[in-house]
Amino acid sequence: MSQTDFSTLKLQPALLKNLQSIGYAHMTPIQAMALPPILAGSDVIGQGKTGSGKTAAFGLGLLEKLNVKRFRVQALVLCPTRELADQVAKEIRTLARSIHNIKVLTLCGGMPFGPQLGSLEHGAHIVVGTPGRIEEHVRKGALKLDDLNILVLDEADRMLEMGFQEALDAIIDQTPVNRQTLLFSATFPRQIESIAARVMKNPVMVKVDATHDSAVIAQHFYEVADDEEERKQALRQ
DSSP, rough: OOOOOOOGOOOOOOHHHHHHHOOOOBBHHHHHHHHHHHHOOEEEEEEEETTHHHHHHHHHHHHHHTTTTSSSOOEEEOOOOOHHHHHHHHHHHHHHTTTOOOEEEEOTTTHHHHHHHHHHHHHHSSEOOOOHHHHHHHHSSSSSTTOOOOOEEEEEEHHHHHTTTHHHHHHHTTOOOOEEEEEEESOOOOHHHHHHOOOOHOOOEEEETTTOHHHHHHHOOOOOOOOOHHHHHHHHO
16 A cells, blocks of 8 residues: 555545545645644645645545534635635535535625625535635624634635735634644745744645646546446546
8 A cells, every 4th residue: 555545544434435436546745745734633834836736635634624513614715716716615525525414615706795695694614715705704794713623725825915914814813723724825935934923833834846747746536427437437537
């Protein structure tokens, strides 16, 4: 058994079985480095480009710790754009297919506010969204973060470049002090160092070597058909 096999991780059997069904066998470099400390409960800073597999790294971490019976927001993922938030939410849902009755809610700017309020009233386990819209929901009392266990800052450098520092600070101020914080960034400018120093506790730093081509280490999901031959064909793509 390779040390990069997902089966070497302390993940619940249902998650491991689902990973196998969607063609995930081996971890990418950032997953192999980040998942052990994430699963151990440590704060983690991951430096790697889009396509490195970071979404599955934090996605599996938050799903492993999720309590489906507690219908409260237990994980919050902040992304710089609506497009990325939609992609992240879709991947988390795919990773969570083996977990029944889980709800992943996307809250982003540029979308009608009213329907989002209605969705929040029905509750969610995981919220993925952009800082501006998330901050607005928190400020208006629609989104409660009292039960939050994990906060993820995805593409943190881009969020700061886009001027979301104030919104990020306001959101983080409303989260529990004893949460786990995961920060992922392609670059590590001084602003990232500053925010990490303020909001993280003894973070573990993991970094994918810049010589890795993201196209080489990217993972892909394929719809798995019921027919065995179709299933094999999908996984060969």
